Amino acid sequence: MRRERSPARQDALRQHNTSLVLQYIAGNEPVSRARIAAATSLTKTTVSSLVDGLVAARLVTELGPEARGEIGRPGSALALNRGGFGGIGLEINVDYIAVCVTNLVGEVRYLRTRARDNRGQSPARVLARAVRMTRTAIEVAEAAGLTLAGLAVAVPGPVETDRGLLRLAPNLGWTDVPVTEILADRLATHDLPVVADNEANLAALGELWFGGHADLGDFVHVSGEIGVGGGIVVGGELFRGARGFAGEIGHVMVEPDGPICRCGARGCLEQVAGQEALLRAAGLTGAVGTSIGQPGGSVAELLARARSGDPDTLRAVESAGRALGMGLSATVNIVDPGTVVLGGLYAALEPWLSKPLLEELRERVITHGWSPVQVLASRLGPDAAVRGAAGAVVRRVLSEPATVLRGAGP
């Protein structure tokens, strides 16, 4: 008996198979149509038809000079189109705003970080500045021929991702800012889908996708900035927790009688080992423009002093390393990751942080004796979140190509 196939069913099936083929190409490029057919169990005719659609939609391209102009030729190798779709990532942080454009494989086409003290500024004002930086990035992307599939914004606090609501950004003094709504409204002429997420979550994903690690396994990414954030990756995916707020390592208590945190608690890790505490302990002012992205800023000065062996600086970094080790010990005892990645400011400080940090882990993590966690420095450093944001956009294109295929294709 032959089953009826309604047009709706046919369409859903084609979408599913298109996604399957695209993801196979993404994970195995360069790859031939024949290999795709063998791996997906689709017929060669179906694969060829789907690939033709993906090539026409500028998601996939044919490699090699012999393939040029011969779209559909079965023997030629296929790869993701580096010049077709792209994603835009935006990061609104406490002392900087960053914007990044990547192509479909996550290669950076544009990246700008502007140091700027956003504390005490209204969301409207800071988002207006972010919108201006975003417009410039869009112009550059379009001039380079990229079609932007969306915008993802990283913000320094817990986000309800389903409605793009930043619930709290303690270091900015913001509560309940509808980030995606505001950005989508201000960028309405560009008609870009906008999503928002916690910057530490997107930094962990940036590390997973673009960190240059062969196989990171399950890991925790801790990013040191004015705020200290954590992102937990389990089985290749972000571990979000029951309500979506997991990974708040910066608010783990490390000093019961320590300084009051902007979240209201006492002795939070970020008050003891965050960027401001580090600068203060090293005798540097934590004034405007301290971001690591700022040449000549206080963070650059901190790094220069650490490199030159300045005793006050080294003492400050060692003390931060101990506090970070305490906060990470709790995290490792609770989550049991295989690896901890030091991100943000901590990536650059790793040569001086790692010894006291490992001493704390050795003392405080119950499994350390037979199963020590691996500690690595991020190669992306403070760019991880904005790269992860742009990456989240292009990853969505690969998993749901239908979102950009409407109106395109044969």
Place this chain on the structure above:
Amino acid sequence: MRRERSPARQDALRQHNTSLVLQYIAGNEPVSRARIAAATSLTKTTVSSLVDGLVAARLVTELGPEARGEIGRPGSALALNRGGFGGIGLEINVDYIAVCVTNLVGEVRYLRTRARDNRGQSPARVLARAVRMTRTAIEVAEAAGLTLAGLAVAVPGPVETDRGLLRLAPNLGWTDVPVTEILADRLATHDLPVVADNEANLAALGELWFGGHADLGDFVHVSGEIGVGGGIVVGGELFRGARGFAGEIGHVMVEPDGPICRCGARGCLEQVAGQEALLRAAGLTGAVGTSIGQPGGSVAELLARARSGDPDTLRAVESAGRALGMGLSATVNIVDPGTVVLGGLYAALEPWLSKPLLEELRERVITHGWSPVQVLASRLGPDAAVRGAAGAVVRRVLSEPATVLRGAGP
């Protein structure tokens, strides 16, 4: 074209369908063959044949007087057989050993807890005692007509479950004890499959399966005993971490200059809010036989004094509640569960613990203002781990009935 079906393929298919039917019955009992067929998309003939096999193997039973003696009658309701297979759970803890037999639905058929200070005792000696208690339980189960499908043992430390190796039990002073190997060897005449797991993990599963909650969602179960353990349940399954050692809440630091823990670190939660610290702070000796399972023991005395409003006792419990709140704040900030279940000794102490505990959560958990975690007392208390252990055995029968079906069936 008709596909050839090899005997091996047929067998695998039948096993898969048997498991499907059994799990549907488990989740929906009482249920008719017709409803099983409708829900599983298997033919009524196939369902009837599989059900006949399950009834013959004593996994499933027919309900209602009209069904008696008429096995196979399509209209009669089916349910799991309460008198067929069972599981045995064993818990070796610091100051007690417990053993539990449940039937296929987890109903307790036998449960004994013997207070006993196992500190300073060799694994051989403690396990020998546990084996004696287990033999008695096996006799009782067999006398009641239950066929035991296996033994799961809960131990107070991180376990490599794939090889049943207890890596460390700090409060017992044990390292690298091959628990399953020793028990399987000593119980060889009974031919029971043996598995081992951390007691806090099994307690969390006990809470999930038998805790009497309608829908617990993602939760953390923290059990207060001499050691303090945690089990994290996400999406209805235990969250084990990269190496299987997640949930070590008892070793989260709550007092940087606190007492040295048996794990080697300083200021661990269990040193500040564990059973020994609580008894000491309340002016009770933490001598042999302090377990909550022991009438007249120090823990029973602690509870009696708390109920009578003894100021020293209430101060001690309040102080433990604060420390527990600190350790749980770290856990909630990192894992973001929807619910925290207070287990072990903490279940009975909940009326006095919850106020200081919630104050700490309110102060220290960054999301508490708009998304507070729910705190509940376990109704299983110190029985959760041994019930979870027995439950793990019968759950395995339901998910992999082939393990007990060999040799049975039509």
